[in-house]
Amino acid sequence: MVMDRRLLAVLGLSVALSGVYLTAGLCSRVAGKPFPISSARWQAALTVLTLVGLAAGTIALLVRAADGVQGYAGIRLSDMRQIAARVGGGGRMPYTLITVSNEFGFHLIKGYLKGRFTHYWFSPYQREGFEPVLTGAEEVQRLWLVVDRGHMPPDASGRDLEYWLNTHAYQLSGEWVQDYEVLGYAMPVGELAMRPVSHTWRNGITLVGLAQESQTVQPGGVLRLEFYFTRASPIARKGNFFVHLVSSQGEVIGSHDGPPQYGAAPVSTWREGEIIRDRRAVVLPGDLAAGVYDLVVGFADEGGLVPLSGPDAVGPPWVTVGQVMVTAPQHR
Numbered sequence: 541m542v543m544d545r546r547l548l549a550v551l552g553l554s555v556a557l558s559g560v561y562l563t564a565g566l567c568s569r570v571a572g573k574p575f576p577i578s579s580a581r582w583q584a585a586l587t588v589l590t591l592v593g594l595a596a597g598t599i600a601l602l603v604r605a606a607d608g609v610q611g612y613a614g615i616r617l618s619d620m621r622q623i624a625a626r627v628g629g630g631g632r633m634p635y636t637l638i639t640v641s642n643e644f645g646f647h648l649i650k651g652y653l654k655g656r657f658t659h660y661w662f663s664p665y666q667r668e669g670f671e672p673v674l675t676g677a678e679e680v681q682r683l684w685l686v687v688d689r690g691h692m693p694p695d696a697s698g699r700d701l702e703y704w705l706n707t708h709a710y711q712l713s714g715e716w717v718q719d720y721e722v723l724g725y726a727m728p729v730g731e732l733a734m735r736p737v738s739h740t741w742r743n744g745i746t747l748v749g750l751a752q753e754s755q756t757v758q759p760g761g762v763l764r765l766e767f768y769f770t771r772a773s774p775i776a777r778k779g780n781f782f783v784h785l786v787s788s789q790g791e792v793i794g795s796h797d798g799p800p801q802y803g804a805a806p807v808s809t810w811r812e813g814e815i816i817r818d819r820r821a822v823v824l825p826g827d828l829a830a831g832v833y834d835l836v837v838g839f840a841d842e843g844g845l846v847p848l849s850g851p852d853a854v855g856p857p858w859v860t861v862g863q864v865m866v867t868a869p870q871h872r
Contacts (some may be wrong), residue, residue, distance in 0.1 A: 547597075551601070557586070561586055615648065615688075619717055623720060627722065632655065633680075635657045636673060637684050640698055641688035642696075664693060664697070667700050670701050674727065681727055682726065683709060685702060686722050687702065687720065687723075688720055703803065704804075705725055706804040709725040710762075710765075711802055712823055714798070714802075732752065734749045735749060737750060741849065744807075747859075748770050753765065756865040756866075757824055760826040760828075762821050762824070763824065769800055770813065771812065779839040781799065781820075781839055784837075785822055785824075785833040785835060793828065805818075828866055831866055832864070833863065834860045834862075835861050845858065
């Protein structure tokens with residue numbers, strides 16, 4: 541509960557004035573006597589004052605209530621606003637919001653979101669049954685996952701849904717708002733045709749194939765990609781995989797870096813001969829210049845960029861696996 545003394549004073553004064561006015565009028569009617577204030581001007585002034593007091597009280601209640609909302613223990617108003625600013629996206633396109641939290645009160649964040657969206661809440665103990673989150677309307681292009689890490693039970697990881705999404709959707713971004721992890725995804729668009737390649741890094745990981753959603757993309761669009769990895773060495777080591785679009789002038793457009801499947805498939809668990817599919821996506825800035833961009837990939841670890849091995853070892857520690865044509869936006 542929050543005690544707002546100034547708001548209480550405004551509401552109390554308006555109620556007191558209304559009470560005095562109505563009581564005096566009722567008593568005069570019952571007793572058959574004239575209203576205590578006989579002047580029509582004074583009656584009108586008192587009526588206006590009463591209505592102004594009620595209006596001021598209502599406005600103050602609506603304006604000041606947002607600053608007084610505390611939510612359940614541990615979530616702050618500033619955190620909710622930051623999350624809403626990242627997830628809402630201005631409310632231009634419908635989207636899907638998924639929250640994972642130990643407390644059902646985390647639904648409070650919905651009051652700060654704009655636009656059309658579908659909301660799902662999952663307990664951190666749920667292990668399966670996530671399919672409905674990807675069966676939304678066709679116009680839905682973005683999915684947001686917000687995980688309350690600060691109140692996660694000690695016996696739950698809260699990553700089951702995240703890892704499931706990493707293998708079924710395309711992770712675009714990942715950031716933190718205090719103790720809340722906010723992950724953005726692009727929705728799947730069907731199967732992409734894979735073409736074989738062969739590039740091996742010294743961390744023991746081989747890229748054996750890739751799939752590209754389209755050869756042409758407009759500024760502001762999303763390029764969906766799929767990479768197929770296998771273990772080239774029994775002592776394969778983990779590393780962050782990166783995907784960049786590089787222009788002829790050296791401008792770099794990066795994706796959200798991370799290990800294969802963003803941790804859902806640790807290299808130490810790969811079986812010999814097993815192929816791991818990794819989904820990535822690159823968000824193109826709205827003001828990106830038209831032209832041909834190289835699709836460049838590689839690995840990095842705590843020691844820096846991981847060199848390639850085999851025939852690629854004589855070149856730089858990254859490899860160009862394709863090209864993308866960025867076209868000028870079509871004006872309607």
